Amino acid sequence: MTRTREIPVVQAILSANEQVAEENRRTLARHQVFAVNVMASPGAGKTSLILATARHLPANVRLGVVEGDVASRIDAETIAAAGIPVVQVNTGGACHLDAPMIRSALTHLPLETVDLLFVENVGNLICPAEFALGTHLNVVVASVPEGHDKPYKYPGVFTRSHAVVLNKADMIDVFAFDLDAFRRGVAMVNPHAPVFVLSCKTDMGVPEWVRWLLAQKEAVHPSTTP
Ligand SMILES: Nc1nc2c(ncn2[C@@H]2O[C@H](COP(=O)(O)OP(=O)(O)O)[C@@H](O)[C@H]2O)c(=O)[nH]1
Ligand SMILES: [Mg+2]
Numbered sequence: 001m002t003r004t005r006e007i008p009v010v011q012a013i014l015s016a017n018e019q020v021a022e023e024n025r026r027t028l029a030r031h032q033v034f035a036v037n038v039m040a041s042p043g044a045g046k047t048s049l050i051l052a053t054a055r056h057l058p059a060n061v062r063l064g065v066v067e068g069d070v071a072s073r074i075d076a077e078t079i080a081a082a083g084i085p086v087v088q089v090n091t092g093g094a095c096h097l098d099a100p101m102i103r104s105a106l107t108h109l110p111l112e113t114v115d116l117l118f119v120e121n122v123g124n125l126i127c128p129a130e131f132a133l134g135t136h137l138n139v140v141v142a143s144v145p146e147g148h149d150k151p152y153k154y155p156g157v158f159t160r161s162h163a164v165v166l167n168k169a170d171m172i173d174v175f176a177f178d179l180d181a182f183r184r185g186v187a188m189v190n191p192h193a194p195v196f197v198l199s200c201k202t203d204m205g206v207p208e209w210v211r212w213l214l215a216q217k218e219a220v221h222p223s224t225t226p
Helices: 001-028 046-056 074-082 097-108 155-159 179-189 205-218
Strands: 034-040 062-069 086-090 116-120 137-143 163-168 196-198
Touching: 001 046, 001 086, 001 097, 001 137, 046 062, 046 116, 046 163, 046 205, 062 074, 062 163, 074 086, 086 097, 097 179, 116 179, 155 179, 163 179
Parallel strands: 034 116, 034 137, 062 086, 062 116, 137 163, 163 196
Antiparallel strands: none
């Protein structure tokens, strides 16, 4: 009896989030903004990947960032110091961003001067993958010190991602990281996702990732300026 009452409540919450995600998609389309939801565990290198991408972007692609954290403005201050428009969302305890948080963040960004928007989700490999935000791409960032077993242990986030970034490749030997096992794990849960092995510290592999990202953006919103 209790169970039959609980199920409709869960469905209502999910569909409300999906409705706002759709609203966010329309807002982004109206401003020709291509948006990427970056998911990872804490410390994998989400902020570092955004900054490394910024260093390799052509000048005609203008960045914006939404920073999601349980608390603090640390990441937003780092991004702002790089001269990138940024909004910090503090979830106040929630372990993921949701579509209403993004709707509210978008009102604080100069969307007419943003071509590529990164949304840095809260550090967590489980919950963020469950909530649509209205972004075009999901990207999961794994990092070498976390170990090569993450695609096997957290298949949901890898399955729902359009691309996998393996960061901290400069540490592969130090951690005896088994790259083949990692790739097999990704292929098992998401055979079509490209895997970018890179280092935000040395910039190794970053140009390949940026080339792919720009191709995805161009397919949705072609650049109008040279
Ligand atoms: N060795 C190494 N350290 C990195 C790399 N990328 C990020 N880090 C470090 O990892 C830590 C967490 O990075 P951060 O981008 O803040 O992770 P986030 O919590 O996922 O946003 C910082 O101390 C970074 O300097 C990398 O490619 N190699
Ligand atoms: Mg961060």
